[in-house]
Amino acid sequence: MSQNLENYAESLAVDARKAGRLLALTSGRQRYDALLAIAEALGREADAIIAANAKDLVAAEENKLTAAMLDRLRLDAGRIAKMAKAVREVAEQPDPVGEIISGWMRPNGLRIEKRRVPIGVVAIIYEARPNVTSDAAALCLKSGNACILRGGKESFHSNMAIAAIIADSLRQSGLPAAAVQIVNTTDRQLVPLLLRQEENIDLVIPRGGESLIRAVVEQSRIPVIKHYTGNCHVYVDAGCPPELAEQVVLNAKCQRPGVCNAAETILFHQEAADRLVPAIGRKLIEAGVEVRGCPRTLKLLSGARTADEKDWYTEYLDLIVAVRVVDSLEQAVEHINQYGSHHTDAICTLDVRAADRFVAAVDSGNVMVNCSTRFSDGGEYGLGAEIGISTDKLHARGPMGAGDLTTYKWVVSGYGQVRQ
């Protein structure tokens, strides 16, 4: 069995490499047509997907998944139509492949070009939601990459049904079916074996909880781009007008608390604290938020609990917020750089020096000035669908679209030049 798994991991990688080499030679039009065929087939075959999804739902109920998890797993005609629509939207994006990023002539007549090309083979390891399967496949195909998708065991049957539809559409479009391979086993031992296929897999993107991501980083010989969830902050500067602070803080915390770009800690400059902590704190409590404050916060706000060191590190993903009064902008920056997850952090201020200083000093992928952290999102930036929000600094940082699934090659053209 272990030998079988090893062979399976290797064959996934080898087949993906072959498919990736063919994809690198396709035109944008061919990939566009294949994406439309996939979108169309998802709609046409919705009943088959729903039937497969029903098996996952039965298993999920037996395994006593929470109502929230069941909801994320469930597919109906409306959700499948949305999946198809997302694939169509990816198809309609401009083709990232083939762009001449830059180019120039050298004195010896050589023409130097930096040309955008697909990365090759991308493996994505993710949990739960079956719509990730079609989204990830579409983004990889758009950017000319073969992909290996390893979804969660909860959505296994749904994923297999989606896999069959995608493979069919690829074949009908004249593209290799191995351009999109969805792992057909739930055996957890496959993942470490995949992570050793460094000859034939170029990039691994883990999407899910922190323990999944840490395990992938620990085991992988292949470069990994991490998508940690966000411990995001809003810092309210000394002279910030109350309306500005209030609307940003409340939106960042309350508009959708369960997602990675929601705020988890609010920092108030001490000169703003007397004015703003009581009013904004009360609004938060009225909105159903549990407030955990530093000692100075507790003096200004009744109904808050004491925050401890652990709170500053915590992504609640819930209606809970940590609040701290800081001495200065510098202390706010230090707090964010120490406790934060380098995802998204905001400042509320009308002082341009403070804004510039905050933007330069906060070591995060997304820095917001006078707007909600909730805007940290590929769609909100106008990038189209995203494969996730990178919390890494290399290759891609922040929202990652199809263009971030490309690399470049140097093309040097001459007519017999040699080096002296």
Place this chain on the structure above:
Amino acid sequence: MSQNLENYAESLAVDARKAGRLLALTSGRQRYDALLAIAEALGREADAIIAANAKDLVAAEENKLTAAMLDRLRLDAGRIAKMAKAVREVAEQPDPVGEIISGWMRPNGLRIEKRRVPIGVVAIIYEARPNVTSDAAALCLKSGNACILRGGKESFHSNMAIAAIIADSLRQSGLPAAAVQIVNTTDRQLVPLLLRQEENIDLVIPRGGESLIRAVVEQSRIPVIKHYTGNCHVYVDAGCPPELAEQVVLNAKCQRPGVCNAAETILFHQEAADRLVPAIGRKLIEAGVEVRGCPRTLKLLSGARTADEKDWYTEYLDLIVAVRVVDSLEQAVEHINQYGSHHTDAICTLDVRAADRFVAAVDSGNVMVNCSTRFSDGGEYGLGAEIGISTDKLHARGPMGAGDLTTYKWVVSGYGQVRQ
């Protein structure tokens, strides 16, 4: 001792992070001035460096290093002047930091900017040549990164002398001395400990032999950009004129055989082989090159030995070349993608369809059309000094300059926007 080493690894990383945070706030002018101060001090303190280098040379002779290695290790006034000149050249490059890579307005009035910033902390693990110490320090400082440099034990005393000079210059320029830290122990156990400081080191660049690089990849929790040496090819297409093929092949193989962008295998299209293998093969042999050929090559060229499977994988870095006759351009591409190291590969052809097909299909960081592989180099491309030639596909591919030691952050500016 092991506990001491652990503490040392951690303190290197923590101090580098602090220095990196300060560097992120410096102006290009401050970093420029510091680089000029370092260049000036290297010249002024040449005697101290030469004295330290003498200790390394004594140890090297005791350890029976080869003459070539001794030569690479030796520093004299001329070589130190070159090191200083290289630092000055890096200083004179445009500042990569602060560029607005792109930006736009959203319908809701938010301004989105993708702004180039330093990566943070870069660790470079390298061997032998002491000039890498000042080159790497200069490129990291230019791009606003703190660096941790771990050189080879052979150049330990030289590196320590260079370290003292750089630290002094940084202090006098008002920059943190920990912006450039050179590891002060030769204990090999330090490297794996450094590779676990993922909280405070953002990137590792190993430069050296394949076994060093593999060990780093295996142990690192930090993203690694690999710089493997090159198994480079020249493919001579069916109708290629003899002069073009000859000048490119001879230059690629013979001009400097010991470096990574020299050619190791020559592939001839079968329709060109009768015309070109005897003539070019003879010229190679006359130039002192040992030729190892496939069966078809041996029939066309006397004086060649038989190549075996291992030869196709080998980077000789010497006056040896493997020669194979292939059926088609497609077979040449397949050979290169299978046996090559994705570094630099060339085609010689006047047929634009063949050139385009080769450029698209060869999965290498540098693809040359009608010119020598030896041009694969940051200086030859006009990029200035390079930290190396990446054989990876993520973040940076091919010659890596100061600009490749940066990342970006998204800066989103508004006036109270919230998400609905």
